[in-house]
């Protein structure tokens with residue numbers, strides 16, 4: 001291993017329309033490329049920086065056009081002594097031979113740039129129904145980069161046992177392909193952010209030894225970034241909730257002031273609630289809602305913190321101060337408002 005700065009590239013590959021660009025957007029936290037439910041929407045391989053370190057390391061995510069017409073592609077390649085060399089040397093017409101033209105871009109990207117291939121499959125279908133699977137893995141095997149299969153389109157989170165059964169089914173179906181080193185669930189829509197670090201750690205043994213130190217630094221930087229985002233999100237939630245806990249809404253009839261809790265119980269029991277209490281509850285809920293929107297976490301800045309100068313040194317508290325909001329716990333009383341008719345003294 002070496003301590004020198006390193007660049008590591010992950011290539012998103014799949015059959016066209018499996019969700020590569022969507023997953024790239026989830027991982028990058030911004031809208032890149034074009035997403036559409038149609039084949040061949042992405043037409044070129046594009047690199048996006050995922051994370052960098054102060055030492056100059058860079059982790060890059062490539063979004064690619066992926067494969068089209070895979071069965072015919074593998075059949076044509078099988079006829080060649082040097083399938084990948086032959087395929088890349090051909091000039092495919094961009095319009096008449098679009099699936100081959102775009103597959104060529106994906107193949108070139110894997111051969112020239114990828115350290116590890118992230119190969120997506122549409123896990124809403126059974127492995128046996130995925131006719132593209134065997135030919136595409138055959139093409140990837142000819143290139144020879146390590147492959148991690150990501151189960152995409154898994155749908156809403158389900159009981160863990162069901163998800164594990166799905167993973168086991170795909171692992172079994174992929175057992176015959178030694179280039180597949182891992183099978184992990186990572187749905188672009190339903191994924192939990194904790195899964196990202198699981199994925200990055202799973203890639204560590206697949207990265208070339210001379211890039212190992214750089215990769216470890218990048219994984220550490222990713223974890224730090226996510227921890228910071230988590231803290232910001234918690235602070236953004238805590239402040240308005242603390243304000244709401246101390247908020248007051250005065251009722252028009254002071255005799256009812258102390259009966260709000262009883263009224264809510266009545267409501268649960270199906271009895272009509274007092275109109276003024278309803279108004280008060282709506283006002284409190286409205287202010288909590290406005291507070292949550294107002295206190296939202298500062299927009300995420302994808303640049304590494306060390307490269308952001310003074311702005312990068314902002315803490316969550318400063319960010320809230322910039323937005324003119326209170327830190328959690330400091331809002332009690334300061335944002336208290338009395339809406340509605342004032343209470344007369346002595347009542």
Ligand SMILES: Nc1nc2c(ncn2[C@@H]2O[C@H](COP(=O)(O)OP(=O)(O)O)[C@@H](O)[C@H]2O)c(=O)[nH]1
Nearest residue numbers: 017018019020021022035036037153187188189
């Ligand atoms: N349900 C579901 N749909 C997805 C997911 N990922 C992508 N899609 C949909 O699949 C279609 C193709 O996605 P896209 O990212 O353009 O695929 P690409 O051709 O592989 O880049 C779009 O309609 C996406 O909304 C996913 O994780 N779950």
Ligand SMILES: [Mg+2]
Nearest residue numbers: 020021041042
């Ligand atoms: Mg795409």
